[in-house]
Amino acid sequence: MLRYTLLRLLGAIPTLLLVIVLAFLLVHAAPGGPFDDERVLPPAILKNIEATYHLDESLPQQFWRYLSGVARGDFGPSYRYRDLTVSQLIGSAFPVSLRLGAMSMLLAVIVGVGAGIVAALRQNTMADRAIMTVAMTGISIPIFVVAPVLVLLFAVKLHWLPAGWSGNVGLARWMLPVVSLALPQIAYIARLTRASLIDVLGSDFVRTAKAQGLGTVAIVRFHALKPAMLPVLSFMGPAIAAVLTGSVVVEEVFGIPGLGQFFVRGALNRDYTLVLGIVIFYAALIIFLNLIVDILYGVIDPRIRYR
Amino acid sequence: MGASWANVRGNRALVVSAGILIVTAMLAVIGPLISPYDYLSTNFDALLRAPTMADMHLFGTDDLGRDLFVRTMLGIRVTLIVAIIASIVSLVIGVAYGATAGYFGGRVDAVMMRLVDTLYAMPFIFFVILLMVVFERNFLLIFVAIGAINWLDMARIVRGQTLSLREREFVDAARLTGVSSARIIARHIAPNLVGVVVVYVTLTIPQAILVESFLSFLGLGIQEPQTSLGALVDAGVNQLERASWTLLIPATLLAVILMCFNFLGDALRDLFDARQTR
Numbered sequence: 396m397l398r399y400t401l402l403r404l405l406g407a408i409p410t411l412l413l414v415i416v417l418a419f420l421l422v423h424a425a426p427g428g429p430f431d432d433e434r435v436l437p438p439a440i441l442k443n444i445e446a447t448y449h450l451d452e453s454l455p456q457q458f459w460r461y462l463s464g465v466a467r468g469d470f471g472p473s474y475r476y477r478d479l480t481v482s483q484l485i486g487s488a489f490p491v492s493l494r495l496g497a498m499s500m501l502l503a504v505i506v507g508v509g510a511g512i513v514a515a516l517r518q519n520t521m522a523d524r525a526i527m528t529v530a531m532t533g534i535s536i537p538i539f540v541v542a543p544v545l546v547l548l549f550a551v552k553l554h555w556l557p558a559g560w561s562g563n564v565g566l567a568r569w570m571l572p573v574v575s576l577a578l579p580q581i582a583y584i585a586r587l588t589r590a591s592l593i594d595v596l597g598s599d600f601v602r603t604a605k606a607q608g609l610g611t612v613a614i615v616r617f618h619a620l621k622p623a624m625l626p627v628l629s630f631m632g633p634a635i636a637a638v639l640t641g642s643v644v645v646e647e648v649f650g651i652p653g654l655g656q657f658f659v660r661g662a663l664n665r666d667y668t669l670v671l672g673i674v675i676f677y678a679a680l681i682i683f684l685n686l687i688v689d690i691l692y693g694v695i696d697p698r699i700r701y702r
Numbered sequence: 703m704g705a706s707w708a709n710v711r712g713n714r715a716l717v718v719s720a721g722i723l724i725v726t727a728m729l730a731v732i733g734p735l736i737s738p739y740d741y742l743s744t745n746f747d748a749l750l751r752a753p754t755m756a757d758m759h760l761f762g763t764d765d766l767g768r769d770l771f772v773r774t775m776l777g778i779r780v781t782l783i784v785a786i787i788a789s790i791v792s793l794v795i796g797v798a799y800g801a802t803a804g805y806f807g808g809r810v811d812a813v814m815m816r817l818v819d820t821l822y823a824m825p826f827i828f829f830v831i832l833l834m835v836v837f838e839r840n841f842l843l844i845f846v847a848i849g850a851i852n853w854l855d856m857a858r859i860v861r862g863q864t865l866s867l868r869e870r871e872f873v874d875a876a877r878l879t880g881v882s883s884a885r886i887i888a889r890h891i892a893p894n895l896v897g898v899v900v901v902y903v904t905l906t907i908p909q910a911i912l913v914e915s916f917l918s919f920l921g922l923g924i925q926e927p928q929t930s931l932g933a934l935v936d937a938g939v940n941q942l943e944r945a946s947w948t949l950l951i952p953a954t955l956l957a958v959i960l961m962c963f964n965f966l967g968d969a970l971r972d973l974f975d976a977r978q979t980r
Binding site: 409410413414417418421422424425531532534535536537539540543544546547551636639640643644647648658659661662663665667670671673674677678681 | 820824825827828829831832833834835836837908912915916919920921922932935936938939942943946949950953956957960961964
């Protein structure tokens with residue numbers, strides 16, 4: 396188990412390195428320099444600036460400097476937010492995004508699994524069909540449509556919840572962002588749970604449990620749910636990636652000062668180092684979270700042996 | 703290609719979604735020709751006009767007084783074209799890569815598929831955004847970038863099919879008569895992949911639409927005065943409180959188009975795949 400974890404951690408390093416190399420080369424392939432503004436600088440000053448940011452070094456030298464910085468958690472200075480480093484920006488924005496993402500995932504798992512169980516137990520009834528139709532719709536509708544429509548409905552028309560972030564406090568301002576981010580994942584998880592629970596409920600050990608006189612609730616709770624959760628667990632990897640991407644949209648729509656908003660601002664402002672840093676940070680995060688999912692998979696499923 | 707025309711017609715989800723898509727595409731082509739307005743002209747006497755039959759502003763006007771019916775139709779056109787071109791890019795890369803890996807098998811296959819696995823773990827959408835930053839949101843690049851994301855699934859599926867195809871007699875026969883590997887892949891393997899490929903292209907198109915509208919929504923995709931459904935939704939969000947139709951119309955159309963493609967892909971997969979994979 397420990398050996399497997401260590402091996403997987405080592406295996407993640409080439410992937411991460413590939414991400415860093417690709418992203419770094421892409422940014423350095425950009426035509427023009429980061430300080431080619433409308434304002435034309437005297438050559439001497441431009442030279443000084445380039446020396447400060449080490450832009451006068453050769454590409455391998457710059458890459459080595461950047462890589463050793465990243466290894467220490469230093470993503471260099473931001474080109475637009477001149478007083479801040481990229482690490483400071485990520486450090487201030489990430490906790491907000493993390494909270495948003497974690498709350499959405501939690502909501503998605505609870506509601507999705509719940510709806511999936513109901514649908515599986517009431518297979519081919521009205522309740523099942525209703526849940527599955529809603530789920531199919533939820534999968535097809537992109538998050539940048541869901542979020543504004545929820546704002547229109549609950550904030551603009553009904554005035555139940557605030558539409559924006561700033562000027563509001565407490566749980567109320569989290570409600571719409573978390574729900575919009577969770578909805579597509581709820582849909583996927585409900586479908587997965589239903590399909591795999593129906594599958595498990597047809598297996599021999601469930602029949603045995605039934606023959607021993609166990610009630611439906613006890614069968615689902617003590618026997619069927621755990622094996623039925625395995626496909627849901629494998630879905631967590633893609634779900635995490637989807638929530639990170641969705642978070643960019645949700646933060647834009649609600650004006651939440653998270654990582655996604657900095658990313659989009661950085662992209663629109665051509666803040667190369669910031670965008671580069673966030674891409675690498677996101678990649679590391681996705682790789683790391685996927686690793687945790689893989690390890691959890693082995694913890695839950697005793698049939699998986701690590702060598 | 704195991705499905706007969708009768709099977710296709712008997713599948714209601716397939717017929718309905720294909721019908722809606724065809725009608726939408728035709729409207730997107732014909733609509734702007736019939737309307738008295740164009741997508742560019744602003745009219746400051748008709749800002750944010752609600753949808754009305756009276757002066758032919760069927761979908762109303764936006765905050766610059768431009769006719770939203772024509773802009774929406776243009777948006778659908780752009781969205782569909784981007785998606786189709788991106789899918790073709792992903793098809794070409796995916797089929798070439800997957801067929802090569804599957805045909806040679808062994809170590810070549812192992813290395814090539816290991817690369818696919820590595821790429822799967824990458825946050826591609828963020829790379830596309832990085833590309834947009836670096837290359838000034840070049841519109842042609844959007845096609846290529848989206849296609850470059852979507853080829854991974856195609857490569858996996860094609861490889862699986864090729865692994866079984868290469869054991870067939872006609873491939874052996876071709877090899878024995880001295881046909882080169884490249885030619886066998888192009889002339890004997892590829893044509894037999896058509897069924898599977900058609901199905902997965904149908905499922906790739908909605909993914910490509912999603913990426914394009916995501917980028918345009920964030921302002922990183924298509925640039926004004928050109929537009930796409932994602933860009934229209936973005937503009938609608940800004941007018942949310944005063945003119946909700948500017949959001950609801952493109953949002954609904956985008957959702958319907960995505961849903962139809964998903965239903966169509968699912969239905970086609972059920973029809974074709976039933977024989978080929980089970």
